[in-house]
Amino acid sequence: MSDKVRKLIIAIDGHSSCGKSTVARQIAHELNYIFIDSGAMYRAVALYCLRNQIIVDGIVDLPRLLANLENIKVYFKWNPLTGQNDIWLNEENVAEEIRLLQVSQNVSPIAAVAEVRHLLVSLQHEMGKSKGIVMDGRDIGTVVFPNADLKIFMTADPKVRAQRRYDELVAKGEEVSFEEIMTNIIERDRYDESREVSPLRKAGDAIILDNSLMTREEQLAWIFDKVSDI
Numbered sequence: 001m002s003d004k005v006r007k008l009i010i011a012i013d014g015h016s017s018c019g020k021s022t023v024a025r026q027i028a029h030e031l032n033y034i035f036i037d038s039g040a041m042y043r044a045v046a047l048y049c050l051r052n053q054i055i056v057d058g059i060v061d062l063p064r065l066l067a068n069l070e071n072i073k074v075y076f077k078w079n080p081l082t083g084q085n086d087i088w089l090n091e092e093n094v095a096e097e098i099r100l101l102q103v104s105q106n107v108s109p110i111a112a113v114a115e116v117r118h119l120l121v122s123l124q125h126e127m128g129k130s131k132g133i134v135m136d137g138r139d140i141g142t143v144v145f146p147n148a149d150l151k152i153f154m155t156a157d158p159k160v161r162a163q164r165r166y167d168e169l170v171a172k173g174e175e176v177s178f179e180e181i182m183t184n185i186i187e188r189d190r191y192d193e194s195r196e197v198s199p200l201r202k203a204g205d206a207i208i209l210d211n212s213l214m215t216r217e218e219q220l221a222w223i224f225d226k227v228s229d230i
């Protein structure tokens with residue numbers, strides 16, 4: 001495969017909860033590439049803001065957020081127990097906590113702040129410097145790596161996405177209703193697509209992958225097929 005010759009940048013963008021990170025992680029594993037879940041970075045900043053009452057009832061205290069930005073250190077650290085890179089916020093592993101529904105419900109307004117995006121995008125550029133990276137998010141193919149070698153835009157029927165996310169959270173013991181998950185998914189899509197800074201958009205040269213009716217194996221085979229065409 002051509003990746004043996006040349007290290008690629010693979011950008012996977014798309015709607016909330018359509019399994020981007022799971023697929024991106026597996027692709028990176030197969031290719032022996034770095035995997036970066038950029039959404040985890042935005043979630044870690046949102047968690048900091050929730051803990052410090054910088055966001056309350058979905059309203060961001062912008063002056064305090066900007067004053068606190070230099071105190072927010074977000075990075076990935078290898079976890080030998082799981083064999084995955086976990087997201088850290090300052091001195092703490094927050095890989096589990098950032099998945100709480102409360103964080104999902106507050107992350108979009110934080111991700112809409114230009115200064116937050118600027119900070120995280122510069123960290124993402126740094127991570128992609130030596131290529132050999134699969135990064136998933138909302139603006140990877142449009143803003144972070146506009147010259148990525150392969151751009152995929154993932155989507156799926158909102159009902160299918162909500163059901164998958166609901167099953168996942170219930171399996172973890174979170175008490176949630178299907179309706180609140182569905183509402184959160186639809187609202188996040190709308191918020192992410194309509195924000196002024198780096199809105200969620202399909203890059204002109206991205207290929208759409210609608211996985212509503214696809215198994216994980218079929219999605220991986222589909223992507224590897226594209227990778228082998230490069």
Ligand code: DC
Nearest residue numbers: 038039040042107111137138139188
């Ligand atoms: O991928 P995710 O659902 O974990 O992302 C959480 C939120 O972060 C999502 O609602 C939008 C935002 N996000 C973003 O604005 N840009 C990215 N590159 C990744 C995520």
